[in-house]
Amino acid sequence: MAKSKKVSGKQVLPKMFKPTGADLKSAAGRARKILAGLEQLYPDAECALVHNNALELLVATILSAQCTDVRVNKVTPELFKKYRRAEDYCEVERAELEEDIRSTGFYRNKAKNIQAACRDIDEKFGGKVPDNMEDLTSLAGVGRKTANVILGNAFDTPGITTDTHVIRLSRLMGLSKNSDPVKLEFDLMELVPQQEWTRFSHQMILHGRSVCVARKPGCGDCLLRKHCCYGQVSQS
Ligand code: SF4
Numbered sequence: 001m002a003k004s005k006k007v008s009g010k011q012v013l014p015k016m017f018k019p020t021g022a023d024l025k026s027a028a029g030r031a032r033k034i035l036a037g038l039e040q041l042y043p044d045a046e047c048a049l050v051h052n053n054a055l056e057l058l059v060a061t062i063l064s065a066q067c068t069d070v071r072v073n074k075v076t077p078e079l080f081k082k083y084r085r086a087e088d089y090c091e092v093e094r095a096e097l098e099e100d101i102r103s104t105g106f107y108r109n110k111a112k113n114i115q116a117a118c119r120d121i122d123e124k125f126g127g128k129v130p131d132n133m134e135d136l137t138s139l140a141g142v143g144r145k146t147a148n149v150i151l152g153n154a155f156d157t158p159g160i161t162t163d164t165h166v167i168r169l170s171r172l173m174g175l176s177k178n179s180d181p182v183k184l185e186f187d188l189m190e191l192v193p194q195q196e197w198t199r200f201s202h203q204m205i206l207h208g209r210s211v212c213v214a215r216k217p218g219c220g221d222c223l224l225r226k227h228c229c230y231g232q233v234s235q236s
Pocket of ligand 1: 172173212213218220223224225226229230231
């Protein structure tokens with residue numbers, strides 16, 4: 001692993017860190033060890049958004065943008081009682097839906113996105129959330145990230161969710177140099193066995209929330225440090 005990131009003994013800030021070519025060359029071997037470490041740390045990792053079906057997960061995922069999963073999980077029990085089918089979200093006045101989801105923030109945009117996606121589900125897919133990437137990403141406002149959440153957690157089809165934690169940690173660990181979510185997703189698909197894609201995403205998100213936090217990664221206490229490129233040059 002390259003050890004060239006320390007500049008004049010100064011700490012390289014996590015934001016400024018970029019894996020070197022040598023880091024990326026060793027990524028496959030390190031990824032296996034990182035996966036084993038994540039499994040040891042987070043054996044019970046699973047989707048934190050409470051849901052009972054694909055539609056509920058789609059709505060919860062839209063609500064989770066710029067909002068904590070805890071907050072979303074406080075709002076959804078009542079919401080899911082009131083809106084059971086895609087059609088229900090379309091029939092209600094936008095203002096009423098906005099009020100129902102207000103506490104998750106950015107509620108105007110979220111209500112608009114929920115109604116647009118539900119209209120497509122209703123009109124193009126007979127009211128059922130589609131179970132494949134192509135159809136899911138054809139829904140208004142649904143990109144690969146959201147589609148992978150739904151595929152992985154509602155349909156048992158593995159998918160890597162490139163959320164903010166997964167992007168940050170993958171770069172720090174030296175698994176990819178990309179910050180573009182789609183390019184990064186394809187890099188990770190090469191490194192992580194397919195059956196692990198969904199689980200790996202949950203584990204990375206948990207690690208990003210608890211240890212490898214954005215402001216100051218806790219490298220000193222991190223079990224993955226030996227296999228992590230930033231961990232090798234971090235002075236913390
Ligand atoms: S050593 Fe651990 S905490 Fe530090 S950057 Fe790597 S994964 Fe994050």
